[in-house]
Amino acid sequence: MVAIKVENLVKKFNGFVAIDYISFEVKKGELFGLLGPNGAGKTTTINILSTLLKQTSGYAEVAGYDISKDKNNVRKSIGIVFQEPALDNKLTGKENLEFHAMMYGMGKEERRSRIKEVLELVELRDKGDVLVENYSGGMKRRLEIARGLIHRPKVLFLDEPTLGLDAQTRRHIWEYIKKLNKEEGVTIILTTHYMEEADFLCDRIAIIDHGKIIAMDTPERLKDKLGGDIITFEVEKDSDKFMNEINKLDFVKSVKKHDSKLTIMVEQGEKRIPELIDMAQKNGVKVKSVSLHKPSLEDVFLHFTGKTIREQEADQKERVRKSMRRFGR
Amino acid sequence: MINKTAIYVLWLREMKRFLRAKSRVIGTLAMPLFFLAFLGLGFGNMNIPGMGKVDYIHFLVPGIVGMGMLFTSMFSGISVLWDREFGFLKEIMVAPVNRVSIVIGRIAGGATTSVLQGVLILGISVLMGFKITNISALLFSIVFMLLISCTFIGLGLIFASKMRDIQGFQLIMQFIVFPLFFLSGALFPLENLPAWLRHISSIDPLTYGVDGLRGVLIGISYFSIGFDFLVLTGFSILMVFLGAYFFEKSESV
Numbered sequence: 001m002v003a004i005k006v007e008n009l010v011k012k013f014n015g016f017v018a019i020d021y022i023s024f025e026v027k028k029g030e031l032f033g034l035l036g037p038n039g040a041g042k043t044t045t046i047n048i049l050s051t052l053l054k055q056t057s058g059y060a061e062v063a064g065y066d067i068s069k070d071k072n073n074v075r076k077s078i079g080i081v082f083q084e085p086a087l088d089n090k091l092t093g094k095e096n097l098e099f100h101a102m103m104y105g106m107g108k109e110e111r112r113s114r115i116k117e118v119l120e121l122v123e124l125r126d127k128g129d130v131l132v133e134n135y136s137g138g139m140k141r142r143l144e145i146a147r148g149l150i151h152r153p154k155v156l157f158l159d160e161p162t163l164g165l166d167a168q169t170r171r172h173i174w175e176y177i178k179k180l181n182k183e184e185g186v187t188i189i190l191t192t193h194y195m196e197e198a199d200f201l202c203d204r205i206a207i208i209d210h211g212k213i214i215a216m217d218t219p220e221r222l223k224d225k226l227g228g229d230i231i232t233f234e235v236e237k238d239s240d241k242f243m244n245e246i247n248k249l250d251f252v253k254s255v256k257k258h259d260s261k262l263t264i265m266v267e268q269g270e271k272r273i274p275e276l277i278d279m280a281q282k283n284g285v286k287v288k289s290v291s292l293h294k295p296s297l298e299d300v301f302l303h304f305t306g307k308t309i310r311e312q313e314a315d316q317k318e319r320v321r322k323s324m325r326r327f328g329r
Numbered sequence: 330m331i332n333k334t335a336i337y338v339l340w341l342r343e344m345k346r347f348l349r350a351k352s353r354v355i356g357t358l359a360m361p362l363f364f365l366a367f368l369g370l371g372f373g374n375m376n377i378p379g380m381g382k383v384d385y386i387h388f389l390v391p392g393i394v395g396m397g398m399l400f401t402s403m404f405s406g407i408s409v410l411w412d413r414e415f416g417f418l419k420e421i422m423v424a425p426v427n428r429v430s431i432v433i434g435r436i437a438g439g440a441t442t443s444v445l446q447g448v449l450i451l452g453i454s455v456l457m458g459f460k461i462t463n464i465s466a467l468l469f470s471i472v473f474m475l476l477i478s479c480t481f482i483g484l485g486l487i488f489a490s491k492m493r494d495i496q497g498f499q500l501i502m503q504f505i506v507f508p509l510f511f512l513s514g515a516l517f518p519l520e521n522l523p524a525w526l527r528h529i530s531s532i533d534p535l536t537y538g539v540d541g542l543r544g545v546l547i548g549i550s551y552f553s554i555g556f557d558f559l560v561l562t563g564f565s566i567l568m569v570f571l572g573a574y575f576f577e578k579s580e581s582v
Contacts, residue, residue, distance in 0.1 A: 052580075075423060085416055086418075087416075088346075088415075089415070090349055095345065100420070102334050102335070102338040105425070
């Protein structure tokens with residue numbers, strides 16, 4: 001069963017292409033992640049799938065309903081937690097939930113029992129009657145997750161669910177998300193620019209950059225594709241010749257240069273380090289530091305885009321700014 | 330098509346926010362009351378032509394009630410911008426509720442709080458010496474308050490749908506709301522305006538609101554009460570329709 005189907009979705013804002021022909025499918029019960037830097041088009045994708053924005057072209061289906069033609073049924077089938085808080089601070093936690101439940105047409109009895117249930121789930125039972133303006137960031141997030149669940153959505157969208165939260169709260173929220181997905185069987189699609197979040201939570205990940213999906217698979221397989229281990233050399237001065245030499249070795253799968261760092265993908269990295277250092281010395285390259293690790297999603301991102309996610313974010317901002325200036329937005 | 334529960338819950342939210350925001354209520358009541366107190370005292374003994382036989386305070390009270398309605402209603406319409414700023418608009422827009430019901434709920438909530446404040450101003454005026462002759466005058470004045478309110482919530486919604494953020498709010502206050510107020514004849518009889526300015530006054534919905542209020546409350550009006558009622562009803566239907574139209578077309582993110 002397919003919960004979400006996206007075909008050649010495009011979104012342009014005054015000529016700025018936010019989403020550039022993306023296609024993917026999410027299976028029912030899957031925990032799917034859109035991973036990418038800020039400004040890559042993740043939130044725009046979520047906003048289109050949740051009917052808040054109109055796509056420029058392309059087709060998408062959520063819970064079996066066409067997002068352009070059957071908005072009301074799409075809206076009934078989804079729950080969403082936005083990137084920025086979308087709570088009424090002048091209402092209490094319970095009142096926010098009550099508002100939501102009534103907007104979704106739930107009966108009085110059902111509302112009461114369900115509100116109690118979800119407050120329990122996110123451990124906010126005692127805080128239900130407190131005004132939201134007195135909540136901490138983590139409490140607000142939990143309340144929003146609770147709210148997104150009241151009407152038993154088939155698909156839950158989480159847009160950067162742990163953005164700006166401390167490490168402990170983040171862990172907590174991860175556990176809720178896992179629990180929801182496993183116990184309630186809700187299909188979850190989340191966006192994040194935290195690698196470890198995507199790695200820990202998601203069954204499958206689409207890496208999205210400049211509005212395009214550049215890789216899509218399970219986290220394990222994405223990492224396996226890079227193969228073996230990663231050795232990172234921090235070197236001084238000109239290392240191009242050294243790089244070429246390394247590239248000729250059979251056991252080296254690939255070498256990438258990034259600032260003063262050489263990222264070398266090899267099998268059985270621990271045995272290859274001495275050999276590589278020897279070679280560096282022969283080429284007159286001074287090695288400042290060496291590290292060896294298993295590929296992380298960060299490496300996957302670097303591999304596919306040639307940049308780390310942080311650099312890509314800086315670029316993205318520049319790109320958006322330029323385009324905004326050009327189109328006078 | 331019309332979702333009653335959604336309208337009710339949107340209305341309820343406005344009520345709760347209104348009752349909790351005491352400083353906002355005091356703030357919006359303060360200006361009309363200052364106008365009433367200082368203008369009423371300052372011009373109280375002056376003989377202004379065109380006012381008929383009433384003293385200035387009686388002439389002024391309906392105008393100030395109209396002013397209160399104008400300010401609170403415009404604010405209520407534009408407050409969609411605050412919901413956008415604080416993200417709550419997304420929560421509303423993503424719900425399976427059609428846009429017409431959302432607009433109706435919003436107007437119902439805004440109109441109720443505005444009329445409550447109008448009645449409060451009227452009540453305080455009575456304490457300051459304003460005489461309401463009979464209870465039907467009060468009821469008819471509430472009808473006019475409602476119509477003024479719907480008109481300007483609609484207008485507020487139009488502005489809110491066209492603006493991206495709350496930066497432009499001050500501009501609207503200075504260049505739309507204050508001229509609407511001064512041109513409405515709330516502070517002085519329209520007879521005293523030069524003809525060209527009177528023409529501009531005649532396209533200001535508040536002119537008919539204030540005139541109608543004056544008609545029902547003190548029995549003096551420039552137009553007939555029936556004419557005021559019809560024109561204002563026309564304006565309110567038009568503004569609510571346009572407000573809903575632009576709100577529906579605007580994007581919530």
